[in-house]
Amino acid sequence: MKLMLTCKQASQIISQSLDNPLSWQDRLRLKFHLFICDACTRFNQQLHLLNTVIKRIIKTTESDNTIQLNSEAKARITQAIESSSH
Amino acid sequence: MTNNANDWLNEHGDYLYRFALARLRDPHQAEDAVQETMLAAIKNNSFEGESSARTWLTGILKHKIIDLQRKLIREQPISDLVDLDASETSMDDFFDKSGHWLEKPQFLEMPENALQQKQFLSILNTCLDKLPAKLSAIFMMRDVHESDNENICKELNITATNAWVMLYRARMGLRKCLEIHWIAG
Known part of the structure; x- marks a missing residue:
C-alpha cells in the first residue's frame, strides 16, 4: 500500500469522507497526510465548516417566523386547491 | 377534503x-x-x-x-453530467502537476451570531449561483437535504463515481468562493 498521498488525492478523499465511511487504508493515508500537511488540514476544516454552517442556517430559516408565504402566493395555492376538487 | x-x-x-x-x-x-x-x-x-x-x-x-x-x-445536458475527463481537467485549476495546492486553503471563520449567519447565507447563495446549476443542485441534495449517495445516484441515474466527482467539484468551488467573499465580522 502506498502511504503517501498528494494534496490533490488527499482533498478527494476528504470530500469522500463526508459522504461515505472511508476504507481503513484511506483513513490511515489521510491521517498521515493531515499530520504533515497544514494546507489539507485547513481544507478539511473548510469542508466541515461548510457542512456545519449549512445545517445551522437551515434550522434558523425553518424557525424564522418572519418568512411567510405572501398573500398572493396563498391565494394562488387556495385557487389551485379549489380547482383540483372539481 | x-x-x-x-x-x-x-x-x-x-x-x-x-x-x-x-x-x-x-x-x-x-x-x-x-x-x-x-x-x-x-x-x-x-x-x-x-x-x-x-x-x-x-x-x-x-x-x-x-x-x-x-x-x-x-435539465442539464446528460453529456455534461458524465463528462469525467472535463471535470478532471478543471480540477487542475487548484493543483499543480505534482498534485500540490496552487493556492493554499485559507482559514474560514465560523459565523457565530444571527447577523453573521445572514451574511454568510447571502454569500453562500451567491457562490452557489456561480456554480454550474447541476453542481449546486447536487450539493443541495447531498449536503442540505441529506439525501444519501445511493439515493442520489438512483434518482439521477448516475454512477457513484459521477456523484462524488460532482460533489467534489461543487465543494471545491464553494470553499474557494467563500475564501474570497466571506470575511466574518
Missing part, C-alpha cells in the same frame, strides 16, 4: 414554505413545492392522525423538493 387542505395551508403553509425555501433557495420554487404538497395531500389522503398533520405534510414536501432538484439536474 378541500376544507382540510385550506386548514392545512393556514396552519402549516408558512412553515412548509420556510422548509422548502431553506432547501430550494428560490421563492417561486418553494411556493410551487408547497402547492404540489397540498394537491398531493388532497389526492391521496393517507393521513391517519397518528402523526401530526405537520409531520405528514413535511414528509410529502420532502419528496416534492427532491423532485424539483432532480428536474434541475436532469
